[in-house]
Amino acid sequence: MMNPAALQLAAELGGTLLSGAAGGLGGGLLLVERNQGHGLPQVAVLGRGAADLLAPLEAAERLQAAGLQLNLMALVPLPGCDLASTLELHRRRLGALVAALDAGLPWLGGKPMLVRRMPGRIHRATPVPLAKAPMGPLEKTELKAFLADWEKDRRKMVFRRPEWREAPDHAEHGGFETELWPGVPLPDGAELRVTPLELPCATPLTDALRVALRAATGTPVPILPLPGDPAPLHALRRLTPEIAAFRGPARAWELALTNLARLPGPPHFCARC
Structure with missing residues (x-):
């Protein structure tokens, strides 16, 4: 049976529990979908815990209610999850992504920044x-x-x-x-x-995120090295090469998702096609 805590978390966030790569009891993945329609631009957001997903989920719901054509897939690895293998296993279900963002990395000093490289x-x-x-x-x-x-x-x-x-x-x-x-x-x-991980800094993705943070916070947004575990970002590359670490208040997420919806995405594919 699945861990009762994982079932409770899925119920609280309105998500689905996906099996891990080995189909074991401990290492699954929680998928919380906010879909507006089939074939629309899709963004995946990875949280190290459920709290990391609250701002992007709130932003997506508000934007979709206002008419933004965008799908959001929020992901939380459960204890024991081999994230890279699990994402590979469920890649077709997740489908084509404009970008995948890691929302679980803290800002240095609690201030807005973007990540240039990680050890x-x-x-x-x-x-x-x-x-x-x-x-x-x-x-x-x-x-x-x-x-x-x-x-x-x-x-x-x-x-x-x-x-x-x-x-x-x-x-x-x-x-x-x-x-x-x-x-x-x-x-x-x-x-x-x-x-180690080095992220490209002069791309449409980083421009979209930097503009969003600057507009939401009213402060300069440097792109700096960040101590932390880069393994989740490496795993997200199994879904799309367009990856970044992003964290911010709901308003920053609203602006970021709006900007990302305008970026060109890869050819669409998903389990429904």
Whole structure:
């Protein structure tokens, strides 16, 4: 039987529980659909938890009531879900997407931003020095201004040379792990456990999202590196190459979804076709 907590969550959000790739009991996916019509532009929004989906669902309902022709599919991985495999299994049901957004990543300092790159994760039996993560002068200046209350050493430790720590499975397998930013060579003898992620910044998708955040918040919106787990964004690439991390109030989501509905989408396909 499915976990009762997952069934309750599906009832609260009006969603459907999809099986995981192995069809097991623990690792499913909650799909919450706000469909306006078959064949319309579709956007998928991934939340790490149900709370991440409240703003985009609210925005979609309000926009659709006002006549916006757009379908929204909100996704929450349940505990034990192999997200990449599950998305591959249900890809035809989800259909063709204009874009897929990860709404579960927090803004740095609680301020609006977009994500330029995210670190992967590596494991090694013993720590070794890592090369400094590359960062251009403009990016360094923007990050320093954005995190004005961070000391230089803290910024360096998070964004340039993260510290090694004992791996969570240290007692069983031993070893240490740390973040690996894009552009940093993998040390000899290290195992790459999560691939670093670099996102394109000058695309119609990022322009649409940046305009929406700026209009909703009235503040500049830099595109910065973000510490966090990029695995869900990698998984979303199984649905569409047009991926981004996006977070904001309902008004920002309204503007973002309106902008995305105007972007050209891929040829339509879905399980109904």
